[in-house]
Amino acid sequence: MGVEGIGARVTRKEDKRFLTGKGRYTDDMTxxxxxxxxxxxxxxxxxxxxxxxxxAAKAMPGVIDVLDGKQLQADGIGNLICGWMIHSxxxxxxxxxxxxxxxxxxxxxxxxxxxxxVADSSGEARDAAEAVVIDYEQLPTVVEAVAALAPGxxxxxxxxxxxxxxxxxxGESDAVDKAIAAAAxxxxxxxxxxxxxxxxxxxxxTLGIYDTAEDHYTCYTTSQNPHxxxxxxxxxxxxxPENKLRVIAPDVGGGFGSKIYIYPEEIICLWASKKTxxxxxxxxxxxxxxxxxxxxxxxxxxxxxxxxxxxxxTALKVDTIANLGAYMSLFSSAVPTYLYATLLSGQxxxxxxxxxxxxxxxxxxxxxxxxxxxRPEATYLxxxxxxxxxxxxxxxxxxxxxxxxxxxxxxxxxxxxxxxxGDYEASLNAAMQAADWNGFAARRTQSEAKGKKRGxxxxxxxxxxxxxxxxxxxxxxxxxxxxxxxxxxVNAVGTIEVLTGSHSHGQGHETTFAQLVAGRLGVPIExxxxxxxxxxxxxxxxxxxxSRSGAVGMSAVxxxxxKVEAKAKKIAAHLxxxxxxxxxxxxxxxxxxxxxxxxxxxxxxxxxxxAHNLPSGMEPGLKETAFYDPSNFTFPAGCYIxxxxxxxxxxxxxxxxxxxxDDFGNIINPMIVEGQVHGGIAQGVGQALLENVQYxxxxxxxxxxxxxxxxxxxxxxxxxxxxxxxxxxxxxxxGIKGCGEAGAIGSPPALINAITxxxxxxxxxxxxxxxxxxxxxxxxx
Amino acid sequence: MTKVTLTVNGRAMSxxxxxxxxxxxFIREKLGLTGTHVGCDTTQCGACVVHMDGHSVKSCxxxxxxxxxxxxTTIEGLAGQGELHPVQxxxxxxxGLQCGFCxxxxxxxxxDLINREGGTLTEETVRAGLxxxxxxxxxxxxxxxxxxxxDAEMATGRQAAE
Numbered sequence: 001m002g003v004e005g006i007g008a009r010v011t012r013k014e015d016k017r018f019l020t021g022k023g024r025y026t027d028d029m030t031x032x033x034x035x036x037x038x039x040x041x042x043x044x045x046x047x048x049x050x051x052x053x054x055x056a057a058k059a060m061p062g063v064i065d066v067l068d069g070k071q072l073q074a075d076g077i078g079n080l081i082c083g084w085m086i087h088s089x090x091x092x093x094x095x096x097x098x099x100x101x102x103x104x105x106x107x108x109x110x111x112x113x114x115x116x117x118v119a120d121s122s123g124e125a126r127d128a129a130e131a132v133v134i135d136y137e138q139l140p141t142v143v144e145a146v147a148a149l150a151p152g153x154x155x156x157x158x159x160x161x162x163x164x165x166x167x168x169x170x171g172e173s174d175a176v177d178k179a180i181a182a183a184a185x186x187x188x189x190x191x192x193x194x195x196x197x198x199x200x201x202x203x204x205x206t207l208g209i210y211d212t213a214e215d216h217y218t219c220y221t222t223s224q225n226p227h228x229x230x231x232x233x234x235x236x237x238x239x240x241p242e243n244k245l246r247v248i249a250p251d252v253g254g255g256f257g258s259k260i261y262i263y264p265e266e267i268i269c270l271w272a273s274k275k276t277x278x279x280x281x282x283x284x285x286x287x288x289x290x291x292x293x294x295x296x297x298x299x300x301x302x303x304x305x306x307x308x309x310x311x312x313x314t315a316l317k318v319d320t321i322a323n324l325g326a327y328m329s330l331f332s333s334a335v336p337t338y339l340y341a342t343l344l345s346g347q348x349x350x351x352x353x354x355x356x357x358x359x360x361x362x363x364x365x366x367x368x369x370x371x372x373x374x375r376p377e378a379t380y381l382x383x384x385x386x387x388x389x390x391x392x393x394x395x396x397x398x399x400x401x402x403x404x405x406x407x408x409x410x411x412x413x414x415x416x417x418x419x420x421x422g423d424y425e426a427s428l429n430a431a432m433q434a435a436d437w438n439g440f441a442a443r444r445t446q447s448e449a450k451g452k453k454r455g456x457x458x459x460x461x462x463x464x465x466x467x468x469x470x471x472x473x474x475x476x477x478x479x480x481x482x483x484x485x486x487x488x489x490v491n492a493v494g495t496i497e498v499l500t501g502s503h504s505h506g507q508g509h510e511t512t513f514a515q516l517v518a519g520r521l522g523v524p525i526e527x528x529x530x531x532x533x534x535x536x537x538x539x540x541x542x543x544x545x546x547s548r549s550g551a552v553g554m555s556a557v558x559x560x561x562x563k564v565e566a567k568a569k570k571i572a573a574h575l576x577x578x579x580x581x582x583x584x585x586x587x588x589x590x591x592x593x594x595x596x597x598x599x600x601x602x603x604x605x606x607x608x609x610x611a612h613n614l615p616s617g618m619e620p621g622l623k624e625t626a627f628y629d630p631s632n633f634t635f636p637a638g639c640y641i642x643x644x645x646x647x648x649x650x651x652x653x654x655x656x657x658x659x660x661x662d663d664f665g666n667i668i669n670p671m672i673v674e675g676q677v678h679g680g681i682a683q684g685v686g687q688a689l690l691e692n693v694q695y696x697x698x699x700x701x702x703x704x705x706x707x708x709x710x711x712x713x714x715x716x717x718x719x720x721x722x723x724x725x726x727x728x729x730x731x732x733x734x735g736i737k738g739c740g741e742a743g744a745i746g747s748p749p750a751l752i753n754a755i756t757x758x759x760x761x762x763x764x765x766x767x768x769x770x771x772x773x774x775x776x777x778x779x780x781x
Numbered sequence: 782m783t784k785v786t787l788t789v790n791g792r793a794m795s796x797x798x799x800x801x802x803x804x805x806x807f808i809r810e811k812l813g814l815t816g817t818h819v820g821c822d823t824t825q826c827g828a829c830v831v832h833m834d835g836h837s838v839k840s841c842x843x844x845x846x847x848x849x850x851x852x853x854t855t856i857e858g859l860a861g862q863g864e865l866h867p868v869q870x871x872x873x874x875x876x877g878l879q880c881g882f883c884x885x886x887x888x889x890x891x892x893d894l895i896n897r898e899g900g901t902l903t904e905e906t907v908r909a910g911l912x913x914x915x916x917x918x919x920x921x922x923x924x925x926x927x928x929x930x931x932d933a934e935m936a937t938g939r940q941a942a943e
Contacts, residue, residue, distance in 0.1 A: 011873050018881025019869040019888065021816015021856035028815035123799060201820045201828060201882040201917050253818075253882025254917050286821035506880030506918045671876045675919060679879065682920030706825035706915065714911035714921040719904065743920075 005519025006734075009671045013525065014510040023251040026205040026220045027283045034207070035064055037269055037282035038125035040115040040132045041291065042107035045141035045363035045699015046154060049105055049134060052115060057131040062124030065276050066132060067268075068115040069102030077101060077271055078237040080264065082328035083479035086166050086337055089356075094166040097157025097361065099327035101237070101264035107136075108156055108326035109363050110699055111291030113264050118276050122283075141363040141699040145323035146300055148360045156326065156361040163361040165324060166333070170341045171354035171414055179315030179352050183306035187389040191381045194766045195298035195323070195693040196686075197709060198370045200505075202253020203284040204293060208269030212277065216244050217270050223249040224259045224503050225543020228480070230535045232262045232330070239270050249533040252505035256683070257369040258293045259505065260545050261330040265292075290704040295693055296370020298323040299336065299377050305385050311393055311403050313348055318355040318381065326361060329368035333359065338416075338476050339374030339464070339546075345413035346382040347424040347460045347637060348404040353414045363699040369545065371683055371744040375463040383459040383749035388762055397753070398428060398437070401460050417464055419635050421727040422663060424460060430723050431458065431639040431661035440643070453646040453777070454656075457753025458639060461746035465738030466551030466634035466729075483629035484548070485540050486556035488517070488564045490622035492609040494602030495527045498560075501541010502553030503533050507676070507740065509549060512668045516554055516734075520561055522587035523601055539625065547738030550668065551634045555732045559626030567622060568604045574615040575599055575607060634729045634737040638662035640681075640746040642754040651774025653689060653755060659721045660746065665729040665737035673739045674722055680743015681720055686712040687744070688751035692767050710767075785849045789814070790858025798845050804838075805829040807845035808855060816856040816885045820915070827914030830886040830893075831855045837893035839913070856885035859892065867938070868892050868931040877927035879918035890914050891928045900936045902929060 004010055017023050054066035080099040087093055103114050115132055119125035140154040147153060148163040156163055180186055207220040217240045223229050226247040233239040233247075252259060269280045284292070299322050306315040322336035341355040372379075390400040402425060411419045432438075440456045447454035467473070470481030487499040498513055514528040531537050544553070569583040572590035576583075582593050591598040604622075607613060611620035641659040646652065660677055667673050690710035694702045703709040728735030748766060755768050764776050786795040789812060796811035808814050808831065817840060820828035829840045832854040860866040865873065868891050878884040894910040895902070902910075907928050908921070916924060 012876070014881075015873040015878060016865070018878055018884050019856075019865060019872055020860070021814065021885050023816070023881045025815075025818075025882065027819075028809075121799075123801065199917055200880070201826065201915065202818070202880065203820070251881065254880040256917070283819075285819075286823065286826075508879070675876050675879055675923060678920035678922040679918045680920075683917070705823045706821050707823050711825075711915050711917070712920075713915060714908040714925065717908075717921055719922050719925065720920065 004525040005515055006668050008515060008669065010511055010515055010525065010669055012508050012511045013514060014508065025202055025251045025253055026207060026222050029207050029220050031209060031279050034279040034281055035118050035120060036122040036125045037272065037280050038117045038122065038129045039113045039265065040117065040129045042103065042110055042112040042114060044107060044136055044138055045110050045143070046139040046156070047107050047136040048139060049103060049107065049114065050137055051135040053133040054115065056133065057117060057128040060124065060128040060131055062120035063128045064118045064278065066115055066117050066128065067272055067275055069100050069104040072102050072268065072271060073100065073104060075271065076238050077267060080327065081236050082333050083330050084334040085477040086168055086333040088166040089169045094333055095160035096328050097159045101267050109365055110701055111365060112326065116268050116272050118272055118280055143362050143364050143695040143697065143699055145298065145321045145360045145362060148362045149321065149358065156363065160361055165328065165359040165361060167358045168337055169354065169356045172352055173354045175352040176315045176317045176354040180304055180306045180317060183314055184309040185307045185393060187305045187385060187392055189303050189385050189388050191301040191303060191384055192765045193297045193299040193377045193380055194687060196296045196370055196691050197290055197693050198256040198258035198293060198296060199711060200254030200256055200258060203286060203289045204259065204263065204265065205283040206266045206269050207279060207281040208273040209279040210270065210273040218246045218248065219266055219270055220248050220250065221266050222252050222259050223247070224252070224255040224505060224545055226503065226533055226535055227501055227541045228543050229262050229266065233267060237267050239267055247535045249503055255505045256371040257296065257373055257545060261294055261368060263292070286706065287704045290709065291701060292365060294329050294368035295325065295365050296367065297377060298367055301381055303381055303385050305389055307389065307393065311395060311400060313350045313404050315352040316344060316350050318344060320355065320357045322357060322359045323362050323364065323367055324359045325364045325366035327366045329366035332366060332368045334478070335369050335374045340378050342416045343375050343378040343462060343464060344382060344415055345417070346379070347406060347462050349406050350414065364695055371680065372463070372741040373546065375741065376745045376748065379459065379461040379745050380749045383461070384752060387457065387753040397458055398432060401428060418632065420632055420730050422635060422637050423725060423727050424637060426725045427637065427639040427661040427663055428460060430725060431641045431659050434661065434721050434723060435641040435643065435657060435659040437641065447645050451648070453648055453758040454644070455754040455758025456641065456643045457750050457757050458641045459746050459750035459753065460639045461742065462635055462637040463741060463745050464633040465547035465636055465741070466630050466732065467546040467548050468633055469631055470629050480542065481629065482542055483627050484542055484552040484556040485625065485627045486560045487539065487623065487625045488557065488560040490564060490605045492606050494523065494605040496523070497529050497531050498557055499531045499538045500553055500557060501538055501543065502549040503544045505544070507544065507549060508672045512672060513554060513557060515668055516557055517561065521585055521601060547740035550734070550736040551729065551732050551738050552628060552630055554734055554736065556626050556628035558733045559628050560624045563624035563626060564622060570615055570618065571604050571607055572599050575613065630732060632731040634665065634731065636662065636664050636737040636739065636742050638742060638746060640750040642750040644751070644754045644758055646755065646758050646773060648777050651770035651777065653768060653773060655685065655718045657721065658718055660743065661723045661725060662739065662742055663725040663727055664739040665726060666735035667724060676739045677722055677743045678720055680741060681747045682712050682717055683744045684747025685717060685751065688748040688766050688768060690716065690767050783846050785845045787848060788852040790854060800844070800846055802845045803841050804843045804845045804848045805840035808840060814855050814857050818882055818885060820883065825915065827890060828883050828886040830889040830914065832889060832893065837890055856889060859888065866892065867934050868895065871927040871931035871934065875923045875927035875930055877919065877924040883914060883916045887914050887916060887924060891931065894928065895932050895935055899932055902932045904929065
């Protein structure tokens, strides 16, 4: 481990600008002549638009124009798409309803964009938006997934009869049914996974700039994947060909999945900039964020888990209904299918698994990936079921898990995934020891003496990260490949720029990617800059989501570094008249092994650019590009334990300790990894105890502000106890598995298992608010 | 339009704005100090915290015209050019920030908290003191650590000065 290399706790290079107010986020951007946009949005969950009258609005002070969906359509701007094709079990393709960036004749959720107002100031744009008169014909609404499938439910898209988008399955139904029929015990449970709003602290924003002279567009946007945004806007939305469209995602204030997608506003502001001849900036306010940022989760599932007489799981049967909202967002179809059902084996050897998933339209915000994306839903379902089974079977939750752990690798599950490495018992043991599991009974007695209820719960999670092998995801319906690209550009004086298609919006890539290079070459970390987030600088990339930046993005950097090192060694060998095979790179020097001959790194760089004395036939320069396509997913896993104390008078839950034991494979920077786990756990605590998106029957969003949607705050959370186990990932050169989502995946079931342990029964749904816990305690009496 | 005059980070500054303009928008758009952020519209998130006449305020909860005549410190003016205030340094040392968006408000709140209760802070009182600032990235774990470390360091500094 070097001081600045892999494994070192290096403080972040990017921190100073954020700490001194010098970060540059999209809303901080201003350009000459820039004007402000405000969107007219549907106040109804479902309605026909009979007429739009913008006459009065256009006459208001400062207003430049008001543009609607018919104009957008007339200019040939395409509809929004879902980029992952899923086929129903009868072979028919998913039924995608049309999603116009600006609604043309029908609005399908509160917040659906109808028109854009462009004005001199944001206040004037907002004033004028209120003066746009729209004649609506209200239609009946449905917001719950199960209700949307019921006969006679309001029809949301003509393309999807009965609101059913697809009815998909995975696994062997017959084998599962037989095992259940023959089981010694079957645990049955219904699982609700509550709907969440991702809530990065930076609201979405975009600045569209059309250059008349060059017929060129620039889009500043709050994106996790600017190249994907350019690709989709170019190939599907007809905004502009790729060479005429530059997408820049500067500093981005958190994403958690919600900034993966290309939303209507980016497209519309670019188009509006051309229509009006001025740069157009739009910044979401928080209520708009609740109304329009893709939501997460919202599953209803029925589960049966079969056991033999030795408490070994023989089969798992899952029937899930997933709410996808009013339109199919970019990766919405993949989340409740290949990112969910493929993880239903968890850490356990389960011979037979079958999952059926129906996805449905409702009059709510589109639902897509949110931190974990399908894997939290799978883990919550499985770990609540395991806990329930342990209670029914009268064995300890740890013992039931140990009995069923997968212990040899590679392990092929019945649901596609091939686990490559892991040691689940090591994490379980580490977590139980850190939590003093054996001392719990005494602590419970102490709590009872104070009139409190105490409970403890665990969760053993696994996830699939490092998405993903392009051919594999292509065969499953993905519309894109999920490789990553990198370029290592050595300057003439030896300083280095690393260009990556990964995008940092809090993850600290400017530090960790530089650590990789510093460790390899032995050059100071200050001499390395990481460049990302601009399609004009980085040639191509697939962006950051699914904990892929380390496992996939950094592996691409490794490949590019390999090429740079190979060329540098050739040059050094030539300069020192040595054999190329004898050159080693250490501490910023290229040395001839076993001799005192060396040449400094900067001198090799300089030689490559002066080109006065290069090996015969060698091109000048020292700059290499690589694409890395992973050969497998990676499988982070671990064990989380929560211990809670409940006040039976108020129903308030106090998290008295939270322990996380994670196996992320090799770790580049433990400080940053710990930060990712802390943040993930906080979001999981949010889901388990606080957060819930709530619509009324008319499709009005009741939780559209921080007054109504309970974000975790500092005094809702404890400090966390963390540890790491390590079984390196065999499929990528760095042995990395990924750490970005684990906290949000592993924590909700640990907490609900702890709370249900304290209250003595299982009738509790997330979020376990004081009211719900208090009510649950009354039914226990 | 009304003229607003403020002393911001030690310099006299003025600008014209509509009466309805919030202080945060005046600071960001008229004065070009974009370190102060807007994360919500209900005064809940604290991304916009600045110091007004030495005390922390949410600059989204006050009109620019109400603030006229006051002395404002924003994140840009907390330390000298190129330097870090001990609270900023502690946030870096303890990884108290990730995406950086809530960070300016967090730091300004933390400085005010230490100014008011320095030397007596505990994990519990720091957590209570951050009730008005939301962070979605860090789970607050390292923010709390950073503030306690900065408080200890600043207390040592005060003792040395006495």
